[in-house]
Amino acid sequence: MVARALLLLIFITLPFFPSFASMCVKCHKPHYEKTGSCAVCHRGNEDTARKNIAHGGLITKKYADFIINGKAVENGSKTADSAHCRRCHITEGRGNDVAPNLDTESRRKTAETLKEKLIKPTDYMPDFHMNDPTAENTVKYILNAGGSAKSVSRTAPYVVFITQGKKSVFEEKCGGCHRLLTRKRGGTGHGDTAPNLSGLFSGFYPADTVKAEGNRWNGEILVKWIKNPRRIKKEALMPPVLLTEEEEKSITAEFAN
Structure with a gap:
């Protein structure tokens, strides 16, 4: 009778302690039960005892406090803002979509992979020279933002890097110093001596240079x-570049795409 009553009590109270209902606790000691379950912070799949499935998309200990470490997330958010990540990426549902949506990537990629992308950027991503703590806080912000995003795309944009064919006006006139990532043409230009111009017209690009002209870049x-x-x-270092009327239209169209 006592045993039956005890089992009934466990059955009734189990929903209030979801972390103990998780298969994770068969191998791991539970902690931070107040968050609701192991998967809230670590993700993965807590409904299976098969390790390779349970650990799919797992967030390791170093990054798992992205739910509760408000200071780290705040610092990461400030870094993302100062780096103007939204000129190419979407985060917290806002930004440009010429590069992968970070709300989506936060669920598709491991935290370690996201950090590696920040430390060693791909060809058309600016190098922000982040140290380990800064990159780790930025990853925690990305994980936190992705978890709170209202809608997340399940497909990442396919970025094409142009290596053959006729050169665009941007490549001929600007590509020796600048780089540009666009939706239609992918990555163009190969320069590293001048600013990366990706997302110039997005409204998220730093506009200090053109404050007197309206505080936002546009074709004109x-x-x-x-x-x-x-x-x-x-004090601009860039020399004047001669453009025909046709080239003006072509180059502004490239930035608009």
Whole structure:
């Protein structure tokens, strides 16, 4: 009778202690039960005893406090803002979509992979020279933002890097110093001596240079800048570049795409 009552009590109270209902506790000591379950912080699959399935998409101990470590997430958010990540990526449902949606990537990629991308960026991503703590806090922010995003795309954009065929106006006139990532043409340009211009028209690109022109880059300001940068910024290092009317239309169209 006592045993039956005890079993009934366990059955009734089990939903209030979901972490103990998890298969994870067969191998791991439970902690932070107040968060609800192991998968809230570590993700993975807590409904199976098969290790390779249970550990799929697992967030390791180093990053699992992205739910409760508000200071780390706040610092990571500040880094993402100062790096202007949204000029190419979407995070917290806001941003440009010329590069993978970070709300989606936070669920598709491991935390270690995300950190590696920040430390060693791909060809058309600027190098922000992040140290380990800064990159780790930024990853925690990305994980936190992805978990709170209202809608997450299940497909990542396919980025094509142009290596053959006729050169665009951007590649001929600007690509020796700059790089640009666009939706239609993918990555163009190969320069590292001047700013990466990806997301220039997005509204998330740093606009300090053109404050006097309206605080946001657009086709008209871009053409003015290319023709004579020092009319907009006296200390500009870029020399004037001559463009035909047709080239002006072509290059602004590239940035718009």
